[in-house]
Amino acid sequence: MKAQLNLATVGAPSAQYLARIAQYPWDRIAEDLDAYGAAVLPGLLSADECVGASELFMDKKLSHIPAVEDQRSWGNGTYRYVRYPMPALIADLRTTIYPRLAPIANVWNEKMEISERYPIAHKEYLEICHRADQTVPTSMMLEHIAGQQSLLHQDIYGEWAFPLQVAIMLSQRGADYVGGEFVITEQRPRMQTRPEVVALNKGDAVVFAVSNRRVAGTRGTYRVNLRHGFSKVREGRQVALSIIFHDAAA
């Protein structure tokens, strides 16, 4: 109960997030996602919200540490999964960003000839996950201090995987940490892998492909396989929030 009360003071109410999310140029974001597999939402969270979001994970009632063997395979940072009931900030972000991404995901699936279509309300999508016994939230906090990084991976936790996810940077590069770049690699069939580095300031979010997307090449379209990670933090401390729209198998 105490946790619930703390939460009310952390995030802006859902209506404010709706207005904030609506201000982004979603046509251009869809274009960037098509072109590069990633798009930035500058200033999604205020400095105060970044502090609040980092502190959420200090509360053990709200989050838990993944199994040690999982952690080692991802990298050498500190990771904490959020639990249900989710902190308002993360729940609101999931609910308000998802409806903007579902149409983009549906176009991608159409192009990749994948029959699955995503409902426009996140609640309905979660119901599908839960019916498939994917009931555990997978959004998490990542913390990297000097010498720590997250390896290149995909956040897939079961049959159902929403094809886009979001990472929000809660620390300021240059001031709070050095290094720790967000990196995406795109594996292309019979071609070399394409790297992408996304520069994020405190409060910026990046939307990116979880695993596959369709790319229009000079000789027709092909499917690429993406992985993401954080390069080594060289100095200081970096905290980021990863928002994943599907739940995981229990």
Next chain:
Amino acid sequence: MSILQAEKPRSSKLPPAERVDQVDWDRMAKDLADGGSAVARQLLTREECDALTDLYPQNGIFRSRVVMARYAFGRGEYQYFSYPLPDLVGELRTALYRHLAPIANGWNNRMRINTFYPSEHADYLDICHRAGQKRPTPLLLEYGAGDYCCMHQDLYGDLAFPMQVVILLAEPERDFTGGEFLLVEQNPRGLSKAEVVPLRQGDAVAFAVNHRPAKSARGTARVNLRHGVSRLHSGHRHTLGIIFHDAK
């Protein structure tokens, strides 16, 4: 080339080859062993970087030009120098090799690779040339907005010196944004690791061409590496690539 000689700044008291000798090579060897790369800060002056950049549009000094998009290597282009190399490039190649060869021999020893690199680059080039690898591999690369280079390894035949050097000739933020130099290390039993190497104008990064030794449960394993450049968001970025083996 005479341009480079003429534009050598007064502020750099030492010739480039002697600056190479002043680099802390013990630290470089340790960084290379730990992560597959090591940076020598400000190896070249701004004037030297600008002079090398100005070579790019010149005729008669390059043997071939590669437009990366044609081969799906990325976007942007590069040109391989012809022999004789411009003086500065040739001097750097000779001087850098002298310090990297002992490190390479240490690596081969650890990885149980039965190849020994002679201490002088001229002797190594003789070996390459006798094996039919006769064409020079040092190159200038040019990236504009939207350009990038996919993850790759610069191998041009059976003979390969296991380290190479890239020198950034432009200044981040002032001349370009984006365009990060990356290494990806393939872990045979797990996830790959991406490393972004922060560079400023004149900085040289030495890195493994294709693999490096890494400690493993049963002694030493070979870790496979590739390098590349992320997309430029704006501006122009030139680099000098120094590869120590020649090409078929």
